[in-house]
Amino acid sequence: MAVFNLNVNGTKQKVDVDGATPMLWVLRDQLKLTGTKYGCGIAQCGACTIHLNGVATRSCILPVSSIGSKAITTIEGLSELGEHPVQKAWIEHNVAQCGYCQNGQIMAAAALLKNNSKPSEEQIETAMKGNICRCGTYVRIKEAIKSVSRT
Amino acid sequence: MSVINTKYGRRSFIKSSFLAGGGLMLGFNSLASLITEGRALETIPDEWFNINAYLKISSDGVFTIKAPHPEFGTDVRTSLPMMVAEELDVDWKKVVVEQADYKPSIYGRQYTGGSRGVMEKWVPLRTTGAAARQMLIKAAAKTWDVPEAEITTEGGVLYHKASGKSAKYEEMAARAAEIPVPEKVALKDPKDFKIIGTSRANVDLIKMVTGKAPYSSDINREGMLYAMVVIPPAFGMKLKSFDALSVKSMPGIKDVFSFKTYEDGYKRNMFDTNAFPELVAIVGNSTWEVLNAKNKLKVEWQPFTEQSFVMAGFRGEQTVVVPPGLESSSDHKAKMKDAADKPGRQMRKDGNPEEVFKNAAKVIERTYSAPFLPHYMMEPITSFAHYTDEGLFVAGPVQSPETTINTISSRIGLPPEKIHIELTRMGGGFGRHFHAHCLTEAAVISQKVKAPIKLQYTREDTTNMGSYRPACLAVYRAALDKDNNLIAFHVKAGGVPDNGLNANAFPAGAVDNYLAESFSIASNITSGWFRAPGDNFIGGVEQSFLDEIAEAAGKDPIEFRLELLKRSKEKPVGARADYDASRYAGVLELVREKSNWAANKKRGVAAYLCHRAYAAHVIDVVVKDNVSRVQSVFSAVDCGIVVNPDSATNMVEGNVVDAIGHAMYGELTFTKGKPDSSNLGKYRLIRMNEAPKNIEVHFVKNDIAPTGLGEGPYPSVFGALANALYKATGKRFYHQPFIKNSF
Structure with missing residues (x-):
């Protein structure tokens, strides 16, 4: 066990855990930030996507000891009431079915649009293909991303 | 217009007969639950009037409609309340949807599967809305001393055109709550629908896009412990032995034990599909610590030679004999081809x-x-249980609570009325959650360790313990x-x-x-x-x-x-x-x-x-x-x-x-x-x-x-x-x- 001082959603957080603990479980178990989801545990589904210094990162294989002073943003930190343009687009396009993967989808999309405000269809697919939706809402996800890039 | 006998929805009025009695004040805990169509309510209502089990009306005109079925992604939490709102004749923007408790005596079957939700609730829910509207009309007729037939409604307002009188539903709600349920109500002609047939956003959208939609895997409680199970590595295998000492001293580990999901001689119901009814549980302080112990546990498995149990099915009870052996897909293909030749x-x-x-x-x-x-729901199977002397609170992905609660009741030794089964949102289902053995497992573990526990299957467990x-x-x-x-x-x-x-x-x-x-x-x-x-x-x-x-x-x-x-x-x-x-x-x-x-x-x-x-x-x-x-x-x-x-x-x-x-x-x-x-x-x-x-x-x-x-x-x-x-x-x-x- 070791103490780690983390910067999560702009707030300083101190946790005392095994340094190998993936950030996913630190967020969910220690910090009770449950918007970040467990899906596969091997960085293949994207449900656990967070931003690490603004970069979309799979938190399920990210040891807490590797974070240091890097800024962590989770879905809860993107905006509390859904005012982020990507969240608004998700609402406008009525994207979700079961909704479980959508936190990760939104975090991946927000990171994409931050770096590239007008992604092509191919660029959207490349950036988003790491995020699985078993309900099959891909067409709506893509439309939502395109609507943000048009504004 | 069609006239419907309210027997369809009558049980849903039972609650009102003792909860109503004019302006029941209800405790109100969370502004966050008052969100629909992207709108948060700005004030907390003073009073709620229970019109029936599905509907309560606040003193300031908010209509809370219960969603009876568990939600796993088909949006029944929106479409079913829309049916009540349609016949009630209210502005959808003023509707707040709440998940109903599991109470089949009031709500009828509360089941998600077979694409049956909208079909089965089509008449009962509209009848419920129409009966509530009729009760509001009767209240207004009595108050204004005018014939019921002369009263019309629109968007949550009662009108008596001849006298020019009008009243919002909430103004009549206290009186309506005391009116007996009408024996017969008229349902709208589909051409008069204002809500049904129009697109309404998923009522949980804002929660879903802000990480706040509550899945059972998101439950946290004071003093909660984390549990995982160790399952046989192959179909055809069962537990032989395990060495608890191999992991008991690992950091954060509280308990290691084996348990049976069903008592010996238990008659399984038709949804008790479960290849691995004996598991090893590991309980500890965090998911990560428990996972580490799970990976280190020394456990031996053995092939079973004989396994049979009694199970209820569509065609009555039968003894199911499970064939022994370690099967391969190549064998399955050969057997299917052979069968097809005969x-x-x-x-x-x-x-x-x-x-x-x-x-x-x-x-x-x-x-x-x-x-x-495999079903591959995005949410790996996760359940929560808290067993106390008063009863059991259990939550988890469940498409058929009615059978699941009986399984739990039989195993835990509590009558169903002492078991509260929470219908949480599921991260997908696709049929997998008919077989909700994870709730019984969580209940057994909580009973044993005397603490609230969250049972987390890994993705691999979720796939390997499939149906x-x-x-x-x-x-x-x-x-x-x-x-x-x-x-x-x-x-x-x-x-x-x-x-x-x-x-x-x-x-x-x-x-x-x-x-x-x-x-x-x-x-x-x-x-x-x-x-x-x-x-x-x-x-x-x-x-x-x-x-x-x-x-x-x-x-x-x-x-x-x-x-x-x-x-x-x-x-x-x-x-x-x-x-x-x-x-x-x-x-x-x-x-x-x-x-x-x-x-x-x-x-x-x-x-x-x-x-x-x-x-x-x-x-x-x-x-x-x-x-x-x-x-x-x-x-x-x-x-x-x-x-x-x-x-x-x-x-x-x-x-x-x-x-x-x-x-x-x-x-x-x-x-x-x-x-x-x-x-x-x-x-x-x-x-x-x-x-x-x-x-x-x-x-x-x-x-x-x-x-x-x-x-x-x-x-x-x-x-x-x-x-x-x-x-x-x-x-x-x-x-x-x-x-x-x-x-």
Whole structure:
């Protein structure tokens, strides 16, 4: 066990855990930030996507000891009431079915649009293909991303 | 307008008889629950009036409507309350949706599956709304001393035109709560609907996009411990021994023990499918610590030689004997082929197919197969339980709470009324959560460790402890005469253990000589309901086969199907046909028109009826660099009245994407009882870059009572895709997953 001082959603957080603990479980178990989801545990589904210094990162294989002073943003930190343009687009396009993967989808999309405000269809697919939706809402996800890039 | 006896909804009024009594003040805990259509309420109402179990009205005009069914992604939390709001005649913007407690004595069946939610609640929920409106009208009539018949309503306001009087519902709510439930109420004519038939956003959208939608895996409680289970590595195996000391001293570990999910001699209910009823539990302070211990635990397994239990089924109680052995997919394939070579169990026979096949001008015979599929809900199985002296609180993914609660009750030794089962949102279900053994497991663990616990399956556990879509095989034969008329049709289909062939489905009734046979192969690999059970295989392959018959007959595939449907309608063969030929033809005609069918020769079509929804799809595939990609899908669906069109469209789109994914990539094979791919490193699900670029969904407009959409549009996608791939590549695709066929 070791103490780690983390910067999560702009707030300083101190946790005392095994340094190998993936950030996913630190967020969910220690910090009770449950918007970040467990899906596969091997960085293949994207449900656990967070931003690490603004970069979309799979938190399920990210040891807490590797974070240091890097800024962590989770879905809860993107905006509390859904005012982020990507969240608004998700609402406008009525994207979700079961909704479980959508936190990760939104975090991946927000990171994409931050770096590239007008992604092509191919660029959207490349950036988003790491995020699985078993309900099959891909067409709506893509439309939502395109609507943000048009504004 | 139709008059409905309120017996449908009468039980839902029981609560009001003792809770109402004029302006009951209810405690109110969270502003966050008061969000609908993206709007948070600005003030907390002073008072709530319980009109009935589904509806309460606040003193400032907020209408809280209960959603009775558990939600796993089909948006019944929006569509079902819309039915109440419609007949109540209120502004949807003022509606707040709350999840109903599990109380079947009041709400009737609270069950999510079989695409039955909208269909089963269509009359009861509208009746509930209409009765509440009638009670508000009676209250106003009494207050104003005018005849009820002269009172009208609109958008939550009562009007008496002659006197110019009006009152908001909330002003009459206290009086309405004291009015007896009317014996009969009138329901609206569909042409007068203002809410039903209009698109309303998913009521949980804001919560879902801000990470606040509460899944059972998100439950946290003071003093909660984390648990995982260690399961046998293969079907056909059971626990031999384990060494608790090998992990007990690891950091954060509180307890290690084995337990049985059912008592010896327990009679299983039909949803108690469970290959591994004895597990090892590890309990500790955090998921990570428990996971580390799980990976280190020294445990020995052994093959079982004999396993049997009594289980209730659709056909009554039976003793299930589980065959021993470590099964492999290669054995399954060989057994299915053997079975298909022998006569099957005859399910339907019309005419004299044997004779006609002998003398036909042309005979086509094709074999189709598909592998086991895991459900792969995005949320790995997670449940929560807190056992105390007062009772048990349990939450987890559950499609059938009514059977689950009985299983728990029997195992824990508490009567059902001492068990509170929370209907939390599920991260997908697709049939898997009928088998909600995880709730019983969590309850047993909580009872043992005397603490609230969260039981987390890993993704690998979730896959390996599956109740899969069975592996299936079907052999089809068709006979044509010299004029290319279809004169005989034969299907022999089965699976490990079976595949649910409906012998009375199309094209039965449309062919003079028809034979349907089935076979089944016993297995210890557990299988169960998977989105459009049975149909998800048979519907797709039947539609592929019809495509080949049409081609052999030199006919357009849509025209060919329409001819058969016309025959079935005008001069049906046999006593029974489980479809409405006009509605079947309707979706084919609609998709032909909307897809501009003749415009593109490289496309596939299929149509199928299941779960009371008719669907037809036209799929366009493009092959580039040896990779096929669906470009466009046109879907035509007849599910009767469409309650929430945009949500329904989303559901059809999801069916299309999900079916294309499973047809192309889905496959779970076994080697010596062990799944060959337990996680996404090896298992493949469809991703955005493989999904269709466009999906256009059209609904047949009619006034037929609505059915569901979770499954109906699914099977035909498999067929339309296979047929489109043929047009794009020149090769027929007989065996799923199609990716394994060379292009």
